[in-house]
Amino acid sequence: MLILASGSPRRQDLLKQVEINFLTIIPNVDESSVTETDPKEKAMTLARLKSHAIDNDEDIILSCDTLIHYNGEILEKPKDKNDARRMLKMLSGNTHTVISAALLRKGDAEIPIVRETEVEFFDLDDKTIDHYLNTDEPYDKAAAYGIQGLGAMFVKHISGDYNAVVGLPLGDICRELREL
Template sequence: MDTRHHIYLASQSPRRRELLKQIGVHYEVLLLRNDPRRDVHVDETPHDGEDPEDYVQRICRAKALAGWKTLGLRELPLSPVLAADTTVTLGGHIIGKPDDNLHAAEILRMLSGTQHQVLTAVAMVFGERLEMRLSATTITFDTLSEERIHRYLLTGEAHDKAGAYGIQGHAGAFVKHIDGSYTGVMGLPLYETVELLKLFGYPAP
């Protein structure tokens, strides 16, 4: 494949955008609009009994393929599509994004004083080729009082985040120990992402 200096990012996450900018990757955001006529919606509902690692990779693959399909539907210039998905797992159970503050508080109580895993799958697709990497990080949380949980929810950071927290914000103070990829917990493991970029001919940062 010829060297490409441009990719599409199939994600609305500002953290993923910031991380790509951090390593100097030129990208264009590709939004997957939920248009039933275009059939590019990704259903992120876990299957019954689905293993968290299988789940996060399945959703990541679906997002990458939906992004590639979107390029064709919109007749955009073809370049590799990068997608990622992050999930938090505790005791083998998938913990998704909170529905509201009450749900977020419930999730944070579950994570309080425990070890949990953050799984982030990242995939790149171009034509018939799709490559994927998986980052697994173990996080040890401090014991959180109701007051700390309440104060954290007032920041608004819990919204739309797997596990109801963002490590790059106020919740960084909850983390006693991290074993794995910090950027993976943020939503885009940079080491694995660079591996994919190199596979698709993008000059490595």
């Protein structure tokens, strides 16, 4: 059995899309305890923390973390509306990197997966940003946008794995699960 250590409906939808049966268990972790400054290391450390919060050595645990890196700053979920506005203005007209880390674990065996995707935004005017901020979408997503929802209107170009931007490097995970 595969256990998804995430409450993300987007990750659940992606696994269902490729007909993978799984059980969801939401790990209880303090993400603020992770102080890594390298974005790839931080994403993997968070994925590992979530994985090890699930006490199960019999099943395969899939844990994930997605964050955005731009101009030396890691952009995680916004604290509030002003923080979301700041992030969207920062990303407007620019290219940022989405880092999606996943960890497949069974007992002591771990398979880490890290995928980087470049996303370029159109220039965003204040009216567009304000409209978006008045929806529920930006507040539970890294860098305050969801590419699979209304945030898709911001995206000018993507270079890499779309599913990783949504939150799960799905192709990589499917290949590794076949090996397990």
